[in-house]
Amino acid sequence: MRQRAVRDQQRLDSGAVSSPKDLENLQREITSLAKRQGDLEDVVLEIMERRESAQERVAELTERVGAVQAKVDDATARRDAATQELDAEAATVAKDREVVAGAVPADLLKLYDKLRAQQGGVGAARLYQRRCEGCRLELNITEVNDVKAASPETVLRCENCHRILVRTSESGL
Numbered sequence: 001m002r003q004r005a006v007r008d009q010q011r012l013d014s015g016a017v018s019s020p021k022d023l024e025n026l027q028r029e030i031t032s033l034a035k036r037q038g039d040l041e042d043v044v045l046e047i048m049e050r051r052e053s054a055q056e057r058v059a060e061l062t063e064r065v066g067a068v069q070a071k072v073d074d075a076t077a078r079r080d081a082a083t084q085e086l087d088a089e090a091a092t093v094a095k096d097r098e099v100v101a102g103a104v105p106a107d108l109l110k111l112y113d114k115l116r117a118q119q120g121g122v123g124a125a126r127l128y129q130r131r132c133e134g135c136r137l138e139l140n141i142t143e144v145n146d147v148k149a150a151s152p153e154t155v156l157r158c159e160n161c162h163r164i165l166v167r168t169s170e171s172g173l
């Protein structure tokens with residue numbers, strides 16, 4: 001279009017067009033082309049501006065994705081480290097349990113495991129100030145007397161939750 005305008009202008013300048021009507025038409029075409037060119041330039045400018053703002057948005061979003069990814073990576077690394085730590089702790093606890101279980105008579109261990117399965121993972125409870133720490137119920141006077149009369153080797157059970165009762169110096173007897 002720009003070339004056409006230049007060509008029209010050259011024709012006009014050369015004096016080759018002599019008819020007033022042709023001259024007028026040519027002049028009108030040049031004006032019209034100039035206006036269209038101006039409009040198109042505005043459109044191009046607007047597109048360039050929009051492209052620029054789109055590129056800015058892409059850069060901004062890319063940065064945010066990067067930041068979120070860094071957070072994900074960090075959380076994943078911490079999770080993996082925690083998992084490793086827990087695995088190591090579980091292995092240590094399992095080894096400790098094995099040692100302790102090895103020192104417990106087989107029938108008592110069997111009873112404990114059975115109770116543990118029945119009582120939500122806790123098969124034995126401390127007797128603390130006449131109270132079973134498994135079910136939190138206080139022993140009545142008869143039970144207290146029974147416990148007092150029992151030899152240290154006797155395996156005591158809570159009348160209420162049936163867990164093995166472990167006597168200590170703080171049992172309140």
Ligand SMILES: [Zn+2]
Pocket residue numbers: 125132133134135136137158159160161162163
């Ligand atoms: Zn109990």
